[in-house]
Amino acid sequence: GAGVSQSPSNKVTEKGKDVELRCDPISGHTALYWYRQSLGQGLEFLIYFQGNSAPDKSGLPSDRFSAERTGGSVSTLTIQRTQQEDSAVYLCASGAIAGAGDTQYFGPGTRLTVL
Amino acid sequence: QKEVEQNSGPLSVPEGAIASLNCTYSDRGSQSFFWYRQYSGKSPELIMFIYSNGDKEDGRFTAQLNKASQYVSLLIRDSQPSDSATYLCAALRGSQGNLIFGKGTKLSVKP
Numbered sequence: 024g025a026g027v028s029q030s031p032s033n034k035v036t037e038k039g040k041d042v043e044l045r046c047d048p049i050s051g052h053t054a055l056y057w058y059r060q061s062l063g064q065g066l067e068f069l070i071y072f073q074g075n076s077a078p079d080k081s082g083l084p085s086d087r088f089s090a091e092r093t094g095g096s097v098s099t100l101t102i103q104r105t106q107q108e109d110s111a112v113y114l115c116a117s118g119a120i121a122g123a124g125d126t127q128y129f130g131p132g133t134r135l136t137v138l
Numbered sequence: 139q140k141e142v143e144q145n146s147g148p149l150s151v152p153e154g155a156i157a158s159l160n161c162t163y164s165d166r167g168s169q170s171f172f173w174y175r176q177y178s179g180k181s182p183e184l185i186m187f188i189y190s191n192g193d194k195e196d197g198r199f200t201a202q203l204n205k206a207s208q209y210v211s212l213l214i215r216d217s218q219p220s221d222s223a224t225y226l227c228a229a230l231r232g233s234q235g236n237l238i239f240g241k242g243t244k245l246s247v248k249p
Contacts, residue, residue: 056236065142065241066182066226079235114181126172127237129181 048117161227
């Protein structure tokens with residue numbers, strides 16, 4: 024079946040502008056995660072949604088970052104007043120359940136460049 | 139202290155050799171561990187996960203976990219040039235939740 028999809032694949036924006044990144048998880052997956060990967064850095068956890076539970080926002084680097092998940096499916100990550108240090112690849116992953124042994128499947132990512 | 143640590147490499151092995159990739163973790167509460175492969179410009183793809191002490195084999199890949207030493211490894215037998223990639227080790231935070239990733243080890247398999 025279809026994997027995790029993300030849009031746009033590339034986004035170039037000017038410093039100070041807001042951006043929205045979209046993630047469509049694998050159908051039926053209840054867990055959805057956002058990570059980001061900066062050049063030369065490992066994957067950094069941002070936020071995690073599990074079913075109808077309140078999201079785990081512990082990885083969000085500042086209050087400029089927010090995310091929502093509508094209807095338990097599609098998720099949007101919003102970055103307000105973008106800064107150059109926000110430039111990174113933003114990766115979304117989904118899983119059938121969140122737990123030991125469960126696999127997180129990654130989407131192709133959105134490459135964000137803030138000029 | 140970084141929660142998951144890997145040698146950044148590059149690790150270079152000849153074709154047909156065994157590649158050994160190592161990872162240590164600091165949180166004794168971590169129960170499950172994952173190895174992902176990431177080709178340049180691509181997203182990570184899962185190779186294996188392990189949550190019991192010992193070895194777990196899948197084709198040319200063997201994952202090893204030693205919880206007492208807080209050590210995870212991935213062995214790739216009969217390495218192929220197509221195995222050249224960055225290998226990411228990850229620990230599951232708690233019993234459910236996000237993954238904590240190491241920075242990855244770059245593997246180069248020379249023909």
